[in-house]
Amino acid sequence: MLQLREIVKRYFIGEPNELEVLRKISLIINEGEFIAIVGQSGSGKSTLMNIIGALDRPTEGLYILDGTPIAEMTDNELSEIRNEKVGFVFQTFNLVAKINALSNVELPMFYKGIPKRERRERAKYLLSLVGMQDRMTHMPNELSGGQKQRVAIARALANEPSIILADEPTGNLDTETGNMVMDLFMKIHREEKRTIVLITHNDELAKKTQRIVTLRDGRIVGDESNIAAFERGSTV
C-alpha cells in the first residue's frame, strides 16, 4: 500500500518565480489497484509520479511506501527503494541503447545483486510474458516502438515491484500499438497481480482502469471509481 499525505512540491524556492506544482496532494493507492491519473499538460502528473517513484522528494508532506516513510532517505536509500519496489515505464521507452533486450530486463536485477543465471532465467520468462521471446537478443534500435515498450514493461516487472508507474506509456505509439500495450498492462494486472499507476492524456485508456484520479493545477479535483466499466472491459 502507498500513502501520500498533503504532498507539496515547489520549484525555485525563495525566488520571485517560486512555483507550487503540487498543492497538498493526499492519495492512497491500495495493493493490486489499477489506477489512472489524468489531467491537462502541466497539471503536475509527472511531478507526482516522480515522487511516488522515489525519484524525487516532496517539499512538504508525508509519503509512505509499503510502510516506509520516504522523506528523509539518502540518495542511495532511494535507489534501493526504486530498485526493489518501483517499476518504471516511460513515454520514451528509455531502454539502455548499447545492451540487448535481455540485458535491459536484467538491469534492475543486476543492481539488486541477483546472480547471473537466475537473472537471465527470469529475464527470459518476463520477455516471453510480454510476447518478446523471439527478440531477446535484439538491440533496442532493432525494435519497433511497441516492441521497445514491451521490453520496458518486462524490465519494470523484474524485481516484482510493489508498484508499476507508467507515464504516458502509449504517448509515442499509434492507436493500435497503444491498445496492444494497454492490453499488456491489463494482462499483467490480472495475471501478475501488480499495482499499476497509469498516467495518461487519453480518456479512452483511462476508462479501462479501475479508478481515475484527475489533477488540475497541482490539486486532485476528481477521484472516481471505474470498477463497473473495468469489470465490463475485462470480461469482454
Next chain:
Amino acid sequence: MIWENVTLAASSLKTNKTRALLTMLGIIIGIASVIAIVSIGNALESSVSTDLAALGTANITIAVQEREKENAIGRLRPPTGVIITGKTPTSSDLITETMISDFKARFADVIQGISISYSGGSATARDMELYANVSILGINKDYATANTITLLSGRIISQQDIDGFANVAVVSDKLVENMFPLGTDTVGKTIKIYKPNSIDIYTIIGVYEYAQDGPFASTASDRDMQTVMYIPVSTAKKDVLEKNFTSFTVVANADEDITQLTDSFQSYFDGVYAGNRDWKASASNLTLILDTVTSTLNTITLAVAVIAAISLIVGGIGVMNIMLVSVTERTREIGIRKALGAKTFHIQLQFLIEAVIVTVIGGIIGIMLGLALGVLASLILGVAASASIPMIFLSFIFSMAIGLFFGLYPASKAAKLDPIEALRYE
C-alpha cells in the same frame, strides 16, 4: 560484478574505437618511451660494461702523477691527473725496475702479473712497393695477461726475448695481409721497419687477430690503417736513455676485491713516494670509469623518465576529458540506470572501469611498442636488447593508476547526476 562492468565498458568502448584509440595515444607514447629508453639504457650499460671488462676491470694501473697542491689563488685544487704546472718528472721520480720487483714481492699472493708497456712511436714496414703502418709497443711478458691479444699463430713475447733484447715482433693479421699478399706462413719471416732515423729488421714470432672494435681500432682503410706491433720492452727502450717507467698495470687474481686492492696499492706507493714532495704514484682501476658511465646513463634515463611522466600526465588529462564528454553524452543512460536502482557506487564503478580499461589497453600497446622500439634501437646501436621486467610490470600498474586517478572525477560527476534531470536530458 566487476567482470560484468568490464565487459560492459569494453562494449561501450567498442562503439567508439577511433575515439578510444586517440584517447589512449598519450598513454601509449608515454609508456612506450619509458619502456624503450629503459631497455636501450640497459642494453647500452651492459655493452659498455662488457667493453670495459674486455679492457680489464681486474687491472689496476699505477701511474706517476704530480702531487695536488693548494695553488697560489687559494685552496682551489686542479682536477686529479691534470698537471697544471707543465712540469715533467725527472728520472728519479719515475718507477724503477727495483720498485716494481719489490712491489711484486710484497703482493705476490694477490697479483697474477705486472704488465709493462712502452710506446716506441709510429713506423712503417716496407718491402719494395708493399707497406703497412704500425705503432710500436714494447711489452713485457705479463702484458698479454692484462690485455686481450688473440694469437692466430706463433707465440707472444717471452722473457728470453726481453732478456736478449731480441728484434722479434708480434704483428696483426692486417699487417700480414698488406705485407705478405701471397698468404704464406709468416711466422719466422722478417720485416723491415722504417723509423724517422733508423731502419730495423724484426723477425715475426706471432700473428694476432686485429680487433675491429677493440681499444686500438683504426678508422683508416685496410690499406692505410695503423696496427700495433708488439716487441720486447727492452728492445723498445734500447736506444732510450730513460730506463724507468711512468706507469705499469697490475693484473689482480680473479677473486680479489679490486677496490680494496687499489686502496692498499695506493697506500703502499704513498709509502714509497713519502720522500718525494712533487710526485706520487697513484693507483686507479676501470671500475671507476664504469661507475661514471653507469651514473651518466642513469641520469639520461631519469631525464627521459621525467619527460615520459609528463606525457603520461597529459595522456591522463586526455582520458579525463574524454570521460567527461562520455558522461555528458550518456546522461540519459545514467538517468535510466539510476531510475532502475543503480547506486552512486554502481555508476562510479562503471565509469572508473571504463577509464582504467582505456589506460590499461593504452599501457599494453605502449609496452609492446616500447619493447619493439628498444629492439630496433639495439639493432641500430649494435648492442644486445634487454627488457626490464620490473619496468614492464611497473608501467602496467602505472597505466592502471592513471586510469583510476583521472577517471575518478568524471566517474563521481556521473554518479552525482540527479536522476530526473538526467532522464529529461536530450
